[in-house]
Amino acid sequence: MKRLKQITIVLVLSGFIFTQNPYAQNNIVKTKSENSEIVLPPLPYAENELEPYISAQTVMLHYGKHLKGYIDNVNRLVKEISNLEGKDLEIIVKQSEGSLYNNAAQAWNHIFYFDAFSPHAQHLPSGNLEKQINKQWGNFENFKTAFTNTANNLFGSGWVWLIKNKNGTLDIIGESNAGNVLKGNGKPLLGIDIWEHAYYLDYQNRRAEHIDGLWNIIDWSIVDRRYNE
Template structure:
């Protein structure tokens, strides 16, 4: 199996000013392409060659894990957004968030604080466990909650390359603004 960089469902400038065209072109167009190229090289001629990427993430380690997980994480991240995003979740996801955090605002605050508090590079995640309970977690580097038996439903990238061109060292501002472009229909479809 050969992995390819998927086409984004929006133009490179469509998420501005939250995420600039320049950041999309570097972060998704170049950075993500490198992870995919490395993944393809690392699986060639190995037992992982015919595995799906989720299996590779759950079973591999080292460079193969890092490149597979980063390839998956970035696609998951960029396909969470829409130029028509924002607002708040609806339906069962909203009910689950309010049950766990009392309000959408409390959830967003904890999510942002978790991402801001991650030392170094990584990801902040909203996942569900096997019983459907929601969990906010932070993962360093290429970490992915799939490796802990959780199902990811939302992530924000807190590597500096995700925000430095647009926000410099203001990670908290970056995380706060991302809510303006979250496509809650996509996130809810991952929850259901």
């Protein structure tokens, strides 16, 4: 993929370091430092590059404060209340409960979420994923409507997921709070954050407007790859 070939460029803006994302292959298990702590992976774009759909301020807070906070909590809690220290984040999500699960799932969800966006997004699925979407929903517009309706109708905070089942079929799933689908049988392909912190600065209570904007920055080349992996 084009951005994977780009040389790592470091920009120091607002106290954060942005690089081309070495984890852009969605290899979230690599989010560990040499001392086995989970680390905040770099964003695959600058904080202002998702504008006007998500503002730089929202990205700065959402990524630099919320996601970092979840990761810090995982690193603290995994030592205090579990025997999972040193495990991959995905394993911690699958094997934890309570406060550790909530923070680990939120960390995983947010890394996965930020990795699906691009200022140069491919706006439509292709190949096998396109065929499966057309098979189940008739066309991409119908799929978008179904996904959007699930997002807009989710009560309170949570996530909307597109998952691939073991037989290759797709499902749209709404989950409350930190709800992560890794404990189920499906493979996550796309996760959209429905917590108000994801959009309130930019859209206030207009969640539907925020969801509409996201279709401009969801990079379907990434979702395609996740489907085919």
